[in-house]
Amino acid sequence: xxxxxxxxxxxxxxxxxxxxxxxxxxxxxxxxxxxxxxxxxxxxxxxxxxxxxxxxxxxxxxxxxxxxxxxxxxxxxxxxxxxxxxxxxxxxxxxxxxxxxxxxxxxxxxxxxxxxxxxxxxxxxxxxxxxxxxxxxxxxxxxxxxxxxxxxxxxxxxxxxxxxxxxxxxxxxxxxxxxxxxxxxxxxxxxxxxxxxxxxxxxxxxxxxxxxxxxxxxxxxxxxxxxxxxxxxxxxxxxxxxxxxxxxxxxxxxxxxxxxxxxxxxxxxxxxxxxxxxxxx
Numbered sequence: 001x002x003x004x005x006x007x008x009x010x011x012x013x014x015x016x017x018x019x020x021x022x023x024x025x026x027x028x029x030x031x032x033x034x035x036x037x038x039x040x041x042x043x044x045x046x047x048x049x050x051x052x053x054x055x056x057x058x059x060x061x062x063x064x065x066x067x068x069x070x071x072x073x074x075x076x077x078x079x080x081x082x083x084x085x086x087x088x089x090x091x092x093x094x095x096x097x098x099x100x101x102x103x104x105x106x107x108x109x110x111x112x113x114x115x116x117x118x119x120x121x122x123x124x125x126x127x128x129x130x131x132x133x134x135x136x137x138x139x140x141x142x143x144x145x146x147x148x149x150x151x152x153x154x155x156x157x158x159x160x161x162x163x164x165x166x167x168x169x170x171x172x173x174x175x176x177x178x179x180x181x182x183x184x185x186x187x188x189x190x191x192x193x194x195x196x197x198x199x200x201x202x203x204x205x206x207x208x209x210x211x212x213x214x215x216x217x218x219x220x221x222x223x224x225x226x227x228x229x230x231x232x233x234x235x236x237x238x239x240x241x242x243x244x245x246x247x248x249x250x251x252x253x254x255x256x257x258x259x260x261x262x263x264x265x266x267x268x269x270x271x272x273x274x275x276x277x278x279x280x281x
Contacts, residue, residue, distance in 0.1 A: 012204030048073030121155020193251025
């Protein structure tokens with residue numbers, strides 16, 4: 001039987017968390033999902049993650065949380081990063097940084113093991129160690145018996161993301177891009193059996209500028225004046241990709257985009273945790 005992995009794109013603030021609460025369980029059942037990987041680096045107020053929100057994300061059905069350049073924006077997440085096997089920090093930051101560089105977790109049935117790691121890009125992203133050398137190191141450390149391997153490449157440039165897909169081709173089950181919050185139309189399985197997509201897209205409010213209120217962002221761009229980039233609320237969509245993987249070889253056989261939109265009429269599942277204010281630009 002194939003292993004079905006759902007990778008969910010950047011969860012932004014309360015709208016993104018509510019989308020998980022409202023839709024994730026249904027998607028898991030509909031697509032017979034064995035494992036959910038979710039980038040949640042923007043889940044708390046649009047930037048960072050807290051222990052409380054991490055616990056809620058797992059409660060909604062996520063199995064592994066990946067992060068990005070906002071990994072330590074909420075300082076109290078460091079204790080969770082140091083103890084939980086269900087969350088990974090970017091692997092190519094300082095070796096002294098708190099958190100796992102990669103993890104191996106069981107599928108929901110417990111029948112299979114899946115390795116997950118996230119890596120930062122370097123182009124337009126600031127300081128980070130080489131993602132190429134880091135990926136090589138990670139793949140040499142993951143036990144050979146763990147055939148299913150997922151890489152979240154948190155990067156800005158599409159060219160760098162595509163290059164990472166080819167760099168990992170035949171060595172991992174999937175390379176999924178995050179960070180730019182815009183879903184791309186290039187989902188495919190490369191010739192070596194690696195599923196690839198340049199960006200999973202955002203799980204959050206699309207009537208926005210990458211999840212932030214349009215008026216706030218436009219004011220900052222047109223006046224050069226600092227202003228809080230508050231999380232928007234309208235046109236909520238969950239965005240991600242379903243990847244089907246051969247359990248024996250770890251090679252992907254299929255990838256397709258997945259999207260769920262809107263909130264349920266019953267607001268009882270609404271997540272009220274966290275502050276969705278925004279820091280200055």
